[in-house]
Amino acid sequence: MGVTSPDLPGCVTVSKDETDAIKCAKEALGLHIYGMEVDGEPIPTPSSIKRKGAAYVLIEVWMPLIRASIKEYSVKKTLAIPAWMDRAAKEAGIKNYSLMLQVAIAQELGIDIKAETPFSHPAPTIA
Structure with a gap:
């Protein structure tokens, strides 16, 4: 089963059934819009679902979650x-080496981790 968006050329997904099609369509739509945002392309307004010759389903995505997940x-x-x-870190109670590495890299690059939250992106796009 294929799912396409007439208003977003290239936004296509293939699924095994209707339930999976809706799930995949949400993912495809979110990723497609994210790519358009990154490329600076205008996001089209939602179109009518009243068209002949096909079944249409309203697909919604909340872009702050898509942006955060990416x-x-x-x-x-x-x-x-x-x-x-390693022994000294264990003795000091350090368990999360990944976090320590992230903090060290951020400091080295001059990045303020607190400012880099998932919702520090542009306002949500309704599509």
């Missing part, structure tokens, strides 16, 4: 530290 996507990195440093 921005906050984690990338797995493998790293090594000296054994003495």
Whole structure:
């Protein structure tokens, strides 16, 4: 089962059934609009669902959640530290090496982590 948007060329998904089609359509719509935002393209207004020859379903996405999920996507990195440093960190009660690395990288790059929240993006787009 294929799902397309007549107002968003290239926004296409394929699903196994109607339930999956709606789920996939929401994901495709959110990612497509996000790409348009990043590229600076205008977001079209929603069109009427009254068209002949096809079944239409209203698909809604809340863009702040889409933006946050893309921005906050984690990338797995493998790293090594000296054994003495691991022992010292454990003795100091440090358990979350990932957070420590994130803080260190942010400091090195001069990034204010507190300012980089999922909702520090533009206002939601209604599509």
